[in-house]
Amino acid sequence: MTSIVIAAHNEAAVIGRCLDALLADTAPGEFDITVVANGCTDDTAAVAALRPGVRTVDLKKAGKAAALNAGDDAAVGFPRVYLDADVVLSSAAVRSLATALESSPAATVGRELDVTGRPVLVRAYYAIHGRLPVLRDGLFGRGVVAVSEKGRARFGRFPELVADDLYLDSQFAREEKAHLDEYTATIATPRRTGDLIRRLVRVRGGNTAMRAAAARGEITVPVRPADRSSWLRDVVLPRPWLAPAAACYVAITVTAAWSAKRAGDGGTAWGRDESSRTS
Template sequence: MTPVASVVIPAHNEEAVLSRCLGLLLAGTEPGELDVVVVANGCTDGTARVARESGARVVETATPGKANALRLGDAECLTFPRVYLDADVELTAASVRALVAALARPGVLAGSPVPEWDVDGASRTARRVHRVHERLIGPRRALAGVGVYALTEAGHARVFPIPDVVADDELVNRSFAPDERVVVPEARSVVRPARTIRAHLRRRVRVRLGNRQLEAMGLPAHGGRLGLGSIVGLVTTRSVSPLDAATYLAVLLADRSMSRNATTGAPQIVWTTDSSSR
């Protein structure tokens, strides 16, 4: 049968989580319903073997790097729309079908699922930070930060071949006007955020470097910056507790300090894996 969508999964040493990702993605599908391409790049583990055993097509390269992996996998895709999925994120075939249906609407070029945050195993402090962060960022996230985005053929032409950027999902998000992208309520992705504050801070520094790079490329963020008033508003409406807010602010100060101390030039494009969330 003709695939309803192609799915590209860049994977760098993801042996521990890839079987779960592919198992959920392919469960209940008809043979050939999804065209799944896993790009094992710079791997020193059994990522490629796991991908083959799960029924995916595999591209192997010794060069690590997510953007390069996305380009290699994209070149092997058989059809549109195309779904780009992080190896540590869970997405079912039903969610892929919902994304495909949403992308068939007139004027829609890109889409993403609604994320569900699995904080099992996270420290109490990390849970407080994630709670506030999600209340602040969730309503404005769109295509970035959910581990999945999907593109129509016209949307794909706007962003591919994707350049060497730190934050590919944010680049995609900024490449479309709000009325060209859609968050699909019927689709869900399961995302595992950092389990420790140290891991969270490493992620945040990378996000800030990625945002800085996109701004230098002439891709500013949509909307204004969130300020202290937004956090106060969450406390006032009892969306978060005062302790949650205080914890978030303390970690935010550390985040900004670390980001200022990071390189001020072009961010080094490296592949990193947060072992705390595996």
């Protein structure tokens, strides 16, 4: 039985949509779904509990790593799919991931960025970010990571790190990651420029903390290095018509780096690496 673990912090507005897509055409008992509401001040757990067959775990303290570990403790089957609460993924996609994991230890799907109604700076940022080649071969940037039982056995508990998807990506070599581009996860981009910058500050801090943990020997797998010039070399130079969007991209990443440095999150260079997440 495929188990799906969803860590959810104040996701009452979107968790129903996520679960309804998963359950749309499933047979009873086909999927084992656990929603771990962590540190919620809204009705995330209550909304999830309304869906038949969905297990809910309610943690008082917010924290994604603890939520993922609690979800693993409750889940009963393999393969295991880790899904973000704001991602819409079909039941057919989950079945295809399970099939792919028969020959690969890890798998994910394609991604579709929803920029509808977003301000011009947000759309410009994702015009660059959405074309980064790192997002084509990694497990991050989709909010969907699936692992086989053998793949899950490569690591123990999720560490207390923000960059959980980068951590999962680091467990597997490039050729071990199956990408099912015939299915997509719809990613909701930030609705305001300020929200995008705040998200980038968190991402930057999380990626930096993970690389620092690896340097200290606390994480023993090789962590994907940051590519500071990919946005220019791989995206803009082959597509000079993207130059105006690139100017916005640089402005946003500079602002996020400056904000991260002030916050003490460790972001020190504007090209450091906001490419290992969706935003």
